[in-house]
Structure formats: structure tokens, C-alpha cells
Amino acid sequence: MDEAGPDDWPAQWLRGALVLCALRIVADHGPLHGYAITQRLAEAGLGTIGGGTLYPLLGRFERDGLVTTDWVTSESGPAKKVYALTPQGAERLEADAGRWVRFSEVTTRAIAGSTTKEHA
Numbered sequence: 001m002d003e004a005g006p007d008d009w010p011a012q013w014l015r016g017a018l019v020l021c022a023l024r025i026v027a028d029h030g031p032l033h034g035y036a037i038t039q040r041l042a043e044a045g046l047g048t049i050g051g052g053t054l055y056p057l058l059g060r061f062e063r064d065g066l067v068t069t070d071w072v073t074s075e076s077g078p079a080k081k082v083y084a085l086t087p088q089g090a091e092r093l094e095a096d097a098g099r100w101v102r103f104s105e106v107t108t109r110a111i112a113g114s115t116t117k118e119h120a
Helices: 011-029 034-043 051-063 087-112
Strands: 067-074 077-085
Touching: 011 034, 011 051, 011 077, 011 087, 034 051, 034 077, 051 067, 051 077, 077 087
Parallel strands: none
Antiparallel strands: 067 077
16 A cells, blocks of 8 residues: 655645644744744654645734744844744643544544444
8 A cells, every 4th residue: 555645645634733733833842933833844744834824824823812923033034923822822732632632533443444432
């Protein structure tokens, strides 16, 4: 069977996961500028995330109060907008990360053919 690489992930799969992955990257490594976020996402195995996908997402994060932004001057070029997680963003990340883990467990069982819910 042909193994898909990170740049072959279907866009509809990435849309759901990208919100939480980007928030986690900013939480763990922020404040970061957009290009650094795309690099971290690629290092995490999500493949190449273009600016046309990432920057609207970061704009929603800012509008929803999940991140703050600041302009940081650079010695090697123009100032860069950096993103840092807010307390509200951290709360959202932790709440939704737990829900995502449960969702992924359910979908993995369904895809693997074991839809019987196991009881602990």
C-alpha cells in the first residue's frame, strides 16, 4: 500500500486539526511569526501549510481573543508580526485538545472496523 506523506494529507483532514495544532505551536513555542509557525507545523508532520491557509486562521485567532499580536523589529529586514497565546487561547486549547483526542479515538475505531465502544 502506498504511504501518503504529509504534503498529501487531504485538505479536509487538515482543516479540523490545523486550528488545534497551530494553537499548540504558539502555546509551546510562542511568541512566533507566521513563517515560524508554518515551519513548526511542517516539523510536526503536517506538511507545507501556505500563508493563504495560515494567515486567515491567525486572524480569526486574534479576532476571537485567542492570541495577541505585536510587531517585532528585525535586524535583517522589516518588522514581523508575532503571535502569542492569551489565557483565553490556552483555555480553548486545553478544552478542545481533550475533545479532539476523544474524537480521534472514536474515528480510529470506526475506520479500523471496531465500532464497539470499550468500557474502562
